[in-house]
């Protein structure tokens with residue numbers, strides 16, 4: 632099997648040893664491995680664009696969800712199966728589909744797992760796999776200090792969350808679904824998968840296997856009300872209809888305040904923006920049941 636391995640050496644702090652281990656593991660299973668190490672933002676996307684027409688049997692993204700997102704944006708649409716080895720800080724995709732965190736086991740899945748076509752989200756013309764966040768979480772992502780994240784991991788998100796909560800009162804955003812129904816709130820998560828930021832479930836009905844996105848729009852506008860809802864999510868308590876609007880759709884438009892937008896954990900831009908679900912542009916490797 633001819634494999635293109637696109638790996639981020641600083642994912643999760645320092646992934647160099649894990650990358651060496653993955654290369655050795657894939658080679659010992661008989662694969663030919665062409666490794667590219669990313670050096671900065673967009674390198675993984677450029678590597679995937681180059682790999683697309685270079686005759687590889689499989690592409691493997693190794694890093695965090697940000698690296699996986701870049702590879703997807705470079706590769707899709709494509710029939711070449713894409714596998715993932717999780718080296719990142721949070722690794723939501725690995726949790727979502729059950730890819731092991733052990734390098735050798737993840738390599739075994741990458742080589743012998745089950746190919747499945749998936750749904751991708753589109754924000755404008757940029758793809759996302761797991762989720763888009765609008766408002767609070769995107770401001771948090773935009774404010775995360777990368778050197779701090781490399782040193783202390785998820786704690787960097789807590790520091791940024793506190794800063795955002797103290798700094799700003801969220802503006803009003805409005806969502807419009809395909810039927811023209813309108814919903815107002817302060818922040819939103821558009822899930823393509825059910826997990827968020829770990830095993831937190833804000834969009835429990837979302838699935839990479841169907842052709843819709845699930846929206847969770849936070850209705851409360853004050854900081855305290857919003858904080859209360861977020862704490863409920865953190866402690867695994869269900870959100871009520873008084874706190875959130877929940878609905879599904881294939882095409883959703885968000886406008887209102889110029890709220891920030893993040894895709895798969897990386898800052899992307901600001902509203903207004905249209906989000907769409909597109910099924911079957913890419914095949915991902917899942918663990919065999």
Ligand SMILES: Nc1ncnc2c1ncn2[C@@H]1O[C@H](COP(=O)(O)OP(=O)(O)OP(=O)(O)O)[C@@H](O)[C@H]1O
Nearest residue numbers: 642643669670672694695696697698719720721722
């Ligand atoms: N060699 C590098 N040095 C510094 N930054 C890099 C390098 N290679 C890639 N990056 C940046 O890292 C980002 C992706 O990080 P990645 O998602 O792989 O790991 P993570 O941030 O630790 O994990 P997670 O996404 O789970 O939080 C890329 O979008 C790019 O901006």
